[in-house]
Amino acid sequence: MSTDDAVLEQLPKLEEVFDPSSDEYCNNPIKQCMALMERGPFVFYEPWQAWVMTDIGDIMECWRKEYLSSDFYDWEFAPPRPHEDDWGNFEKALIGHSLVSDHDHHRLIRKVVSPAFSRNVVDEIQRRIEPDIDKLFDAMGSPKSFDYITEVAEHIPFITITRLIGVPEKYWDEIKPLLENFTETWNPTISEERREEVRQQCNRGIDMIKVVIEERRQSPQQDDFLSTMLDIEAKNEKFTEWDIITLVLALIGAGADTTLMAQQWSVYALTKHPDQRQPALESAETFSNAFSEIMRWSLNSKMGFARYAPEDMDVLGQRVRKGQLVLLMPHLCRMDPVKYPNPEVLDVKRNFDPDVQFGYGPRYCIGAAMAKRQLFLTITKLFERFPNIELAEEPERDSSNHNSIALKKLMLKTNV
Template sequence: MQAATESQQPIDALFDPASPEYLENPVPQFLALARRGRLVWYEPWQAWIMTRMPDIMECWRNEYLSSDFYDWEFAPPRPPEDKWSNFEKAMIGHSLLADHGHHRLVRRVVSPAFSRNVVDEIQRRIAPDVVKLIDELGDLESFDYIDKVANHIPFISISRMVGLPEKYWPEIKQVILTFTEAWNPTISDERREAARQDSNRAIEILQRVIAERRANPGEDDFLSVLLKIEAENESFGEWDIITLVLALIGAGADTTLVAQQWTLYSLLKHPEQIPAALESPEAFSNAFSEIMRWSISSKMGFARYAPADMEVLGQAVRKGQMVLMMPHLKDHDPEYYDQPERFDVKREFNPDVLFGYGPRFCIGAAMAKRQLYLTMVELFRRFPNLELDGEPEKDNSDHNAIVFRELRVRTNIDKS
């Protein structure tokens, strides 16, 4: 009966990420959208939505859709090469929007930069910053975690991971707030252009940093590892380095800021599971997948574009149309997860698709999880009796995620 009723309603009456109902609890909308079909036309976004995880994994695996923003039917014209700014040089033909062959080559040659040893070294490098930031909280009885910690940790830790000298931090920090907007198809042309200019300025800084590092090699950080890889692989160049670093600083910081909020919130809602979640980096890696599954932060998905007129999952998709892959629709589906409402940091994920799948699996996943693990371990070491200071109010203003306006916590420090 429910399915029959839903089938008579316009899809935008069942699914509206801007609605108060979605902000309160998006799960019914997730399920209603998935029930509508494997590929659903969503008029408000002028896009198709891919709703089922097996189809999304197949798309990731075979890459039959384009990830190039300029293939979108409403994108500005692709500029000719002699008119490229730094942004186009980084985004066209390099690591993020490369042709499939070059993308695979980049992943293969840079894999040593994401090894377990490198991630362990990065943890050692960023630990003093995390400890210092949390120690500066002193004996506060209550504080807003977003203001005091979450807004700072991603940029500090990722910049330290990369090896970006502190003297450049004030100049490049703006790109954290806007980098992912530079190719976001749902925002205004003016806002996207402002983000593009922020990225151009960030690239100029990265070029200076790379030149300085070439002149003074020897730093044991991510950038130095990439420069060594460049010297040994003629098909991997400076623009590949710039694109990877920009992605880590921009997209990495943007997504980890959301993850910081929901990680702490989820753990404080289930304090009995904190010891198991923080038992080791490996335990936290699995716990984090459960945190992001259980949380209800996602609003959009991964944008792809039809490179030609084609049939996708039985639907006629026109060249240039957007296809949004939404893996989060499965997260509270009882057909996909047993007791999806139950939070369990030891839940098994096979496969674990939180960071993508196949050739487009996020190469920085281990770095992101280690940064979060280190922050949570230090926070609960410093405040073992931490708890929520009331239920936080959600904020729906972000284009891509539900976040919190504040995340106030009580430290319950014994001052006797």
């Protein structure tokens, strides 16, 4: 037995020192994250029946080489992969879509749709959603205090995604459950009953996306995301309607739950540290860097990025069985003083090189710039409306979210 193995044997079981569902983790995740990192670069976590990759260099290499699968149905505990004849909307999206399809098709999709995420398009989306955000603040008026989460943050993902895609307001009620629940469908920790419930909600929501696409075929709109996608479809025979649908789902997956968390933690951080507001909000570019620092400082992640072993294989010196879950957890190092000097300090000018907040390599989130822009716009509006705003109270944290530490409320005093 090596010295390292002997030391590990004397340590308490990993589940005794690392439990992201616990109140202890919710209130102070730093100690538990560091305890997990100290176990090594690749460790097995029994409660999740998953391997955890902890080192940022290894994670970047995994993203770059793509030697693990992103396909949920490759998971050893996934329901049986249905035959293509039995696919519903959900299966067509999850099995065949460009997020988990073969690498060549994924690269094709990224190449042909990249113009739809250009700087000009992002500027146009900001112009389109700005009146809706103004309307939110106008309806609020000038209260002495308010809960930012219920009054603002919960509305932003829905406004942004529906305006971006071009979903008519008459369909908003039917699309909304899809936005709220899609990311939960591939969470490996939920019950099968809950998975089936959200699967059916997704089936209904995708039906409505099909209706919207057909309407847009009949009446294209300039600078509308769906119209742009339909133009790409007409010019590329390998790009199909299902690629359009799954890109919409990708935007939902990246922009719904994630955006809600980003909204509350960004406002909390900049309200708690008023000296950081001006350098963070100087421009969309400065906010892009500030956002990475806010997410590092908040350390609100729980699970990371799910991957699956496509075959029996060796990973970082460990034998991994086909189908086993591997979680890439780049957030674990965010409070490591070696990588981030004075990690407890919020410094929006901190340098990130590389910045892996939205992934890395071929799987880097194609909508990252769009997500940060709507966040920048909303927070800028908040501080313009209420320049003297401050925390009314320290928010209580909520451990119930499956993927992130949330805030139960974010009460702000306007001091108007």
